[in-house]
Amino acid sequence: MKIIHSIGIIFFLLLAVALPSHAGIVVTDAGGRSIPVDRPFTRIISLYGAHTRNLDTLGLDDEIIGICPMDKWTGKPTFFYHDGLEKFLAARPDLVLIRPMIDRAYAALVKGMERSGIVVVSLQPGSVEQMFDYWLKLGTLTGKDYQARQMVSTFKNEITEITSVTRTIPNKKQVYFEAIHSRMKTFTPGSVAIFALETAGGINIAQDAPSVRGTNIAFYGKERILSHAHEIDVFLAQKGAMNQPTIKEIKHEPGFDVIRAVKDDQIFIVDEKIVSRPTMDLLKGIHTIADILYPEVFEKRRLQ
Secondary structure, X not given: OHHHHHHHHHHHHHHHHHOOOOOOEEEEOOOOOEEEEOOOOOOEEEOOHHHHXXXXXXXXXXXXXXXXXXXXXXOOOXXXXXXXXXXXXXXXXXXXXXXXXXXXXOHHHHHHHHHOOOEEEEOOOOOHHHHHHHHHHHHXXXXXXXHHHHHHHHHHHHHHHHHHHHOOOOOOOEEEEEEEHHHOEEEOOXXXXXXXXXXXXXXXXXXXXXXXXXXXXXXXXXXXXXXXXXXXXXXXXXXXXXXXXXXXXXXXXXXXXXXXXXXXXXXXXXXXXXXXXXXXXXXXXXXXXXXXXXXXXXXXXXXX
8 A cells, every 4th residue: 555655646746847937827818818837839920019018028039939020030921910820720820918908909810810729918017016016927928927027126126226216306397298290289197208207307297197088098189288388398100010200290290389398498309119018128118218308417326
C-alpha cells in the first residue's frame, strides 16, 4: 500500500509540473467576453497600433503573424478590418486582438472569426489605471506575465520621478489640449492624454469637457475655447493619421487671435502616438510636454 501511495504522490507531482502555468486563468475583455487562457497564444494578429506596440515591448516576435497597415514591423503581413473573413482564416491565427470600435462597427467580421474558432479579444483602456490592467492582460494572453509586471513597475517609477519635479513648479501653465482640430474636440478629464498633460505639470483648461459616445474624446466647441482665451498659456494639439493640424492653421483659425497662447506663439504639435496611446511611449510624451511647458526646469535637471 505504501508503494502504491508513493507512486500516486509521484504521479500527482509529475502531473502538476506538466500542467500549463496559465491553467484556470480567465481574461475578461471590453466586450464582456471571458477567455480561458490555458496556455499562451502563439499566432496573433493585432488590429490596433497600441496592441502591436505593447506586444513588441513585451518581447514577442515570431508569435505575431499580422499587424494593421499603419504599424511598422518589418516582415509582418498586414490585416485590416475591411479585409474579408477568408484572409484571416487563411492565416490561421489563434488570437485576434481588436478594440471596441472594431467590435461595434465590424460585428459581422468579428462574429465570423469566432464562429470559425478564432479567439477574439477586445481591449482599449480609458485611463492609466486601466492601462496597467490592460498590459497585465496582454501578458497573460501571451505568456509574458513577468514582462508585463515590469512594464507597470518601470512606468510607475518613472512617473514618480517626473512628478517629484513638476509638483514643485509654482505658477503652473494652463493648457488647452486639442484632440481634433476640425471638430474643435479635446480630451476628457482622466483620459490618457490628460494624464500625460497633468503629470508634465500642466493644468487642463477644459475640465468640463463632456465625453462623446463614452470615448476619451470630448466636444468643446470654439465658443467654449474662446471663453478661456485669456487663461490659455499654451495651446497643445495632437497630430496623427486622421488629424493633421499645423501651427499655421491653428494660428489663423478665425477668432483664435484673441487666445493668449496664440498671441504669444505658444502653439505646439505633438505626435498622438506618444500622448494618446496606452503604451510605454506615453513616458516620452510626458517628457515632451514637460519640455514644452517648462524648458528651463527640465534643462537644468538634465545638466545636474
